[in-house]
Amino acid sequence: MTFLQGIGLFVAAYLALLARSAWKQGEIRQFLMSCLVLAALFALLAAVISAYVYFKTH
Numbered sequence: 001m002t003f004l005q006g007i008g009l010f011v012a013a014y015l016a017l018l019a020r021s022a023w024k025q026g027e028i029r030q031f032l033m034s035c036l037v038l039a040a041l042f043a044l045l046a047a048v049i050s051a052y053v054y055f056k057t058h
């Protein structure tokens with residue numbers, strides 16, 4: 001297992017524990033919505049960086 005895979009495993013385990021806690025407290029919908037917003041922000045950041053690299057090299 002590489003260092004990056006270890007970090008990914010740690011993040012996945014932490015998110016699973018957070019999801020379990022949110023489920024027990026009846027806030028799973030809010031947890032999933034915040035995960036969706038975070039994923040959208042990361043996708044936007046990746047798109048901006050990709051566009052910058054594309055237009056900088058062409």
